[in-house]
Amino acid sequence: MTSSGEKWVTDDTFKPIVVDRENDVLFVTRNLFQLHKKRRQLRAETTDLNYRLSVPFAPHLFGSGKTTFCRSYLELVQRFRETSLSSFASDPSRKEFLDKLREAVLLYVDMTDLEPTNPIEEKRNLKWALYYLMVEATYLSVGEEPKDEEDVYKECRTHSYKLVKKIRTILNMRSDQFLLVAFDEVGVLDTRGQYFDLEVNDEGRVRPYNDFFGIVRGLCKQDNVFFIVVGKSKGLSIKNYTASVSKVLLHFISLSPLNWSSIVEFLEKSHLEEQTQFRVCDILCSPSFSVNELAEALLECTGGVPGLLTRAVNMLLNYVQTRGQPFTLKDECLSCMKEDGFRTVCSEPFVTRILTLDEDRRSVLDMLLMMALYRIPFKADDELNSESYLFDAVTEMGFYRYPIDDNTFQVLFPKVFIINLKNASSFSLLEKILLGSLNMEPVDCFFSSKCRVFEGIVAIRLVLMLSSTIRNEFRELLGRLSAIWKDMKLPINAPSPLHYMMSVSRGEARSESNKKRKTYGSNEWNEIIHEALCFGRVYIPVEANSYSPDIMFKLHSPVESEVLMVGVACKGRWKSEGIGWSDIIEEAKKFLDPVSNQFLSQALEFCHCMLIIVSTKLALNVTSRLGNQSRCYTSGMLIGGNSFKIPPKCELVVLCERDVEMLIDREVLNGLERAFSTSDNPPFGDLGFNLLRRARDSFMSLQ
DSSP: OOOHHHHSOOSOOBOOOOOOOHHHHHHHHHHHHHHHHTHHHHTTOSOOTTOOEEEEEEOOOTTSSHHHHHHHHHHHHHHTTTTHHHHHTTSHHHHHHHHHHTTOEEEEEEGGGOOOOSSGGGTTOHHHHHHHHHHHHHHHHTTOOOOOHHHHHHHHTTOHHHHHHHHHHHHTOOTTSOEEEEEEOGGGHHHHGGGSOOOBOTTSOBOHHHHHHHHHHHHTTSTTEEEEEEOOOSSOOTTSSHHHHSOEEEEEOOOOOOOHHHHHHHHHHOBBSTTTTSBHHHHHBOTTSOHHHHHHHHHHHHTTOHHHHHHHHHHHHHHHHHHTSOBOOHHHHHHHHTSHHHHHHHHHHHHHHHHTOOHHHHTTHHHHHHHHHTTOOEEOOTTOOTTTHHHHHHHHHTOEEEEEETTEEEEEOOGGGHHHHHTOTTSOHHHHHHHHHHHHSOTTOOOOOHHHHHHHHHHHHHHHHHHOSSOOHHHHHHHHHOHHHHHTTOSOSSOOOOEEOOSSOSSBOOSSSOOSBOOOOHHHHHHHHHHHHOOOOOOOOOBTTBOOOSEEEEEEOSSSSOEEEEEEEEEOOOSTTOBOHHHHHHHHHHHHHHHIIIIITTSOTTEEEEEEEEESOBOHHHHHHHTSSOEEEETTOEETTTTEEOOTTEEEEEOOHHHHHHHSOHHHHHHHHHHTSSOSSOOGGGSSHHHHHHHHHHHHTTO
């Protein structure tokens, strides 16, 4: 039996191929073309005061694929010439540019080698140190020893045209041939900027990135020279005045995570270095365990983040080779990925970064968790708007961004490190609840839904209210309405795990067609309810308009061994008519009936079930029947014109609109109503950071 340390070896055993990145290549190519088109303006041959140099830039965390992307960019340009780039090349001038780009020479410059450089008079000069680093990288790229610093200085000094001429000579390039320089690990300026004489602003602060991009701007004045800049940095901010000081406009490369089909390609084309005849997927998969299932398991675990994916595959390879046989079942593979040792080793670079954040950045962590859970996007636009700091916060915390378009992103928390975060003692109860909820969700299901946000806020408020040591009106209301609740002597002493149940789908089906929606089958519901609620086997039929409640959780009496299974149906209707009795009866039938028939009828006396209806707007006939107050319908009572009878050991609670405000306060409700008055998919500006801040404040009041 191997120890945990021996079992999970982190040494890389294979080099993964480059897959996907089609949209990223198109985005970068567009920005390089803008530089090509406006180079005369850059050389001050125009009076256009609004002109800014455009440089693609990717300030990503560990494992996003930034180094692989910039090293492979020209190869990717060739690969995608017949797909995404075909539309780009529809214009003759862009086609001419693209044809020349395919013949470009890539110079890769690793900024970790940056250091003060002789001669003495230029020792603390960042510009000269950067120039020499570029020349040094050029010599190494052709297999030659770099020339002495003094000799290079005599030839180039800090003249950009001399530097470019020397690089072209070493690389044996034509003067009209494109030179693409990729600066990697630019974040080194965070720690090494102090070694250079840099510009000090009016506030006495040194901003090394202003100097760096100023140098890049000068080099871009030379014909046929282009730049890509990548690297992770804690000091680079969108609002670091780079645009105003260095006249540089940074366009952020999204570097999207890989999807299911790309992971399949990744597995099928990656080989072990020492055994190139064997594909990685052949080593990991037995005949009964397909590469498709492996890809699905990896996507669920890593979110498709390239660095995490490579790390996870290497650990799976080590595990399989240690025991001498491949995986035979998907469950076996998933079980391996859920082991503490696997998750710890795989997520260590991410978790360490997050746990060592300063107080200012950690203060918005719960906001970013909510944005990830509710699929609320944010923008990092070129206008440097008031909320652009979210982009910086996500970058500095080490979270991944899932691009919706060139300028709009969502936060992605890969499951492989959620558990390690949740177990950290420094996290608040709210953050742990959010992390637990994210851990239950499929990571590839991204969408904006008004009911999703509404039910999420209700769910968290409920769990906080039921576990809070602070007296609150909602617990007292349930105690007055429900005999079961009163007899169980709730509130509970600690929060029960909260599970969001997707009532319609789990995202796009992971199939070759990728067109069908996947709904829960009966066996899946059995497994979900058994795992989440420990209520044995309960079958909820999968029929049209017949799924689970939006939220389900379990409460234990602190005194007796009584258990209450609670379902919450959130009816976020922002329509004039509101929800009627037919909606309420439908929710009751699809939850109370199967639970009562299949479990409660055979269970002991201490098991009960309650369904709570939470709606933003009730129909007039419902409001009048309730008498403008919340009602609890118990076993044997008839509702909806005697069309539905409450099953034994069950209760149905219908909250009036006034009492719904105990769960989600009026200010937040008004914000949601404005955001969702016309569409299930609101404009991004209508549902954003300020609304979530108000929701977060209401959560914190219960802690």
